[in-house]
Amino acid sequence: MRLPLVVAFLFFALPAVAQTGTAVTFTTTATAPNNIVVSARGDCGSTLRFNWSRTGNLCNGGNLYFYVTTGTCGSQPAATDLQLDAVTGNTTTTGVLTFTVASVLAKLATPTTCDSQTTEVTFKLCASTPTISDSINLTCSSTYSSVGTPPFQVNYDPEPPSAPSIGDIIARDSALSVQVDNAEADSLVIVELNALTTAGTDDAGTGEVTEGPTLSFRKASSEGNVVADGLINGVTYRVRAKVQDEAGNVSEPSAALEGTPVKSNGLFDAYKNANGQEEGGCSSTGGGLAGGAVLAALGLWLSSRRKVS
Known part of the structure; x- marks a missing residue:
């Protein structure tokens, strides 16, 4: 009969299991598939807005830190992290966080700016707090834990894609079908056309060619040729192609070619x-x-x- 007493003694002698006690959920109105927000150079100074809500309790005297880091979540904010807020106590359970990519770049180990940052950089929106070592007294341990579930990732992509090339232009009735090559996968292909007109003649007997207003046609790179319709048969059009990546960066235009719709x-x-x-x-x-x-x-x-x- 002594065995159960020994087992009971050993059970109560075990230390309490560390717990986080709280969990934070982030939401945003920005387009964020798989919790990834993509930002281009033109958006570097734009404000990113996130809402947060919390369940559970913080340990006594422990802070709930909100910060942005290029490292990993789960610690106190470092000097190279952008701290957004610190909440103490269990009264505040919701809030709003705002920041810009520019403010994150300024906190990097080697600070940069929107203009000087030329390569892609990735950072995370984090929430962390000390774990609870005593679930009865809500005592804080010395260990921090990430409690933002799941963390949002922001990809700042300032690099425009490479210029595509035009592989073929097929004349159609009141339209041109443009084959665009070397476009990045999942990019948006942009075909721009300008009607060419000839006015007057020069010494060589050729007219001065001028371009009309720009007509723009778009299609995903995976959807085949871009068909520019509504054109005028017999009129020659100068055709250029660009691509736009997921972040909104637009490439330089391709070399210009010419095509003429025919009836x-x-x-x-x-x-x-x-x-x-x-x-x-x-x-x-x-x-x-x-x-x-x-x-x-x-x-x-x-x-x-x-x-x-």
């Missing part, structure tokens, strides 16, 4: 327009008009769909 009636109509014969089956295919018209019409019809460079 297309199909191959058979092109053959008839070249004085081909509608009837006759397989008879007239020698060196006469019909056979030559078929080849000429085919060449005309295909060349109207090739890239104009």
Whole structure:
């Protein structure tokens, strides 16, 4: 009968298990898939806003720290972290945190600015507090724990993507289909067109070419060619392509190419327009008009769909 007494003694002699006692949930109105907020150079000085709410109790005399770090969550804020707030006691259970990427960059071990930071940097929004060593008296231990579940990550990406290239321009009726190559995956492809007009002549006998207003067409890089429609047949357009990454950075434009929409009636109509014969089956295919018209019409019809460079 003595064995249960020994077991009971050993049970009560064990130290209390350390507990955090509190948990913090962050929310934001910013677009943040998988708790990742992406910021571009143009947003460096814009205010990021996060709401927080807390459940559970803090240990006696312990602070609940809110801070931004390029390291890991789970300690007191360091000198290179941006401290946002410190809450003591169990009265305050909700709040709002605001900061800018610029303020985070200024706290780095090697401080930078929006203009001088040229590479991508990642940091986290953290909440940490001392763990509870005694759950009855809510005594603080010397160990801190991350209590922000889950932490938000902010990616500051100031680098524009590389310029794409135009692989092909296919002429269509009142439209141009533009094949854009070397675009980053998941980027947005932007095709810009300017109608070209000729005014006057110079000494070389060529007109002065001017560009009309910019027309812009967009499509995800994974969705194939960008079709620029609503164009005027017979008018030559100067075509350039850009790409925009997830952070909103826009590349330099591609080299400019030219394309001209053409009215297309199909191959058979092109053959008839070249004085081909509608009837006759397989008879007239020698060196006469019909056979030559078929080849000429085919060449005309295909060349109207090739890239104009």
